[in-house]
Amino acid sequence: MQKNNYMDIMEKNHMEIPWHDYTENDSNVLINKAGLIEKASVIGRVGLIMLSCGTGAWRVRTSMNRLAKELGVTCTVDVGLMSIEFNCFDGKECVSQSLSIANTGVNTSKLYRMEQFVDNFPKQEAHLTGEEIHRRLDEIESIHTLYSPAKLGLAAALACCAFTFLLGGGPIEMVLAFIAAGIGNVIRTKLIKHHYTLFLNIAVSISAACLTYTVCLHLAEMLFHIPSFHEAGYICSMLFIIPGFPFITSGIDLAKLDLRSGLERLTYSVIIVLVATMFAWIMALLLKLQPQDFSSLSIDPVLHLLLRLITSFCGVFGFSIMFNSSIPMAATAAFIGAIANTLRLELVNFTATPAAVAAFIGALTAGLLASIIKKWNGYPRISLTVPSIVIMVPGLYLYRAIYNFGIMSLTEAVSWFAAAIMIIIALPLGLIFARILADRTFRYCT
Numbered sequence: 001m002q003k004n005n006y007m008d009i010m011e012k013n014h015m016e017i018p019w020h021d022y023t024e025n026d027s028n029v030l031i032n033k034a035g036l037i038e039k040a041s042v043i044g045r046v047g048l049i050m051l052s053c054g055t056g057a058w059r060v061r062t063s064m065n066r067l068a069k070e071l072g073v074t075c076t077v078d079v080g081l082m083s084i085e086f087n088c089f090d091g092k093e094c095v096s097q098s099l100s101i102a103n104t105g106v107n108t109s110k111l112y113r114m115e116q117f118v119d120n121f122p123k124q125e126a127h128l129t130g131e132e133i134h135r136r137l138d139e140i141e142s143i144h145t146l147y148s149p150a151k152l153g154l155a156a157a158l159a160c161c162a163f164t165f166l167l168g169g170g171p172i173e174m175v176l177a178f179i180a181a182g183i184g185n186v187i188r189t190k191l192i193k194h195h196y197t198l199f200l201n202i203a204v205s206i207s208a209a210c211l212t213y214t215v216c217l218h219l220a221e222m223l224f225h226i227p228s229f230h231e232a233g234y235i236c237s238m239l240f241i242i243p244g245f246p247f248i249t250s251g252i253d254l255a256k257l258d259l260r261s262g263l264e265r266l267t268y269s270v271i272i273v274l275v276a277t278m279f280a281w282i283m284a285l286l287l288k289l290q291p292q293d294f295s296s297l298s299i300d301p302v303l304h305l306l307l308r309l310i311t312s313f314c315g316v317f318g319f320s321i322m323f324n325s326s327i328p329m330a331a332t333a334a335f336i337g338a339i340a341n342t343l344r345l346e347l348v349n350f351t352a353t354p355a356a357v358a359a360f361i362g363a364l365t366a367g368l369l370a371s372i373i374k375k376w377n378g379y380p381r382i383s384l385t386v387p388s389i390v391i392m393v394p395g396l397y398l399y400r401a402i403y404n405f406g407i408m409s410l411t412e413a414v415s416w417f418a419a420a421i422m423i424i425i426a427l428p429l430g431l432i433f434a435r436i437l438a439d440r441t442f443r444y445c446t
Contacts, residue, residue, distance in 0.1 A: 157182030159318025173233025184209025244390030251428025337388035367434020
């Protein structure tokens with residue numbers, strides 16, 4: 001009896017779609033000569049796989065439209081965060097489908113393969129049968145994570161360690177954040193692998209990172225007589241949870257008036273931030289931690305510039321690996337991020353540029369560089385731009401806002417929250433205007 005109850009609990013809430021049932025296994029009819037239902041199954045599946053990669057509604061719709069045009073079908077699409085509703089009609093028949101994914105995430109390697117599939121469709125897949133096309137999509141869909149939980153933990157450790165320096169932390173805070181973030185993200189990836197719910201995933205991984213940082217700090221105090229003020233870096237150990245992809249894609253979708261997708265992605269991002277900061281605050285109260293300012297570092301300006309370039313590269317590289325980018329793709333994004341983020345920080349430090357304006361310029365620079373680089377390597381633009389500016393998302397500001405709200409220090413809370421919101425608005429705006437300048441097709445609403 002207990003076994004049956006367990007199986008009932010573990011039954012999939014989202015039923016799998018038998019894509020091959022839409023085709024004739026022994027048919028030699030090419031897809032462009034097939035029936036409307038078979039054509040719609042290919043169009044819908046391509047859109048659904050792209051949606052599962054974390055890309056925005058505009059890119060999903062564009063890909064589905066390109067396939068529909070090649071197959072002689074008119075397609076109207078409504079895209080959300082986790083579902084697609086679309087109609088296909090050919091002048092004689094009409095097929096309507098509603099498709100959804102079980103969970104959302106980011107997979108830039110799969111996205112790259114899907115963009116190649118769509119680009120090559122007129123030359124290759126259009127001359128195959130529906131069954132052959134679905135087999136190719138089976139291969140692409142089987143691309144899960146390229147890295148083990150240990151490697152993803154190492155990537156998060158590298159990213160948060162670099163983040164710590166860029167926020168003003170020193171070597172001790174960097175080492176402690178490296179250890180804590182690595183353990184936190186290993187736990188997070190294990191929970192994702194076993195399909196645990198989002199709230200549990202965030203709560204456990206954030207709590208583990210915060211606890212690990214505190215334990216390591218106390219050990220360092222006892223063994224090496226490290227002063228306790230280094231606890232300021234505990235916030236940085238939790239920044240691997242920042243929802244950079246949905247934050248940025250929500251802004252891009254809103255810019256293209258894809259309000260459903262934009263608002264759903266924004267809501268998803270806000271949920272992650274609120275749950276993460278709430279549990280970080282609770283852990284801070286339990287462990288008696290306070291978000292103090294980092295002690296100032298006396299570094300020569302030229303050396304500081306070089307260190308910012310290096311740590312920005314390492315931080316973006318780590319985040320890009322967490323998004324399942326290949327090593328070359330991650331290195332390309334890291335190169336862009338190193339230039340864009342260092343420019344942002346230098347503007348704030350040496351020209352008294354407001355943080356939000358500097359963030360806009362940094363994101364604009366990242367978007368323009370990604371557009372130039374995309375022309376010769378073909379990587380999806382979003383796979384380069386989002387990792388390169390995730391490191392600019394003010395996770396520290398958001399946490400301090402929630403922390404001060406929690407202790408009823410409302411003036412401080414509103415100040416941190418306002419600063420965070422201004423930067424968060426500026427980042428997608430920078431990418432949007434870079435896209436407007438560099439991509440002719442993005443300038444129009446058609």
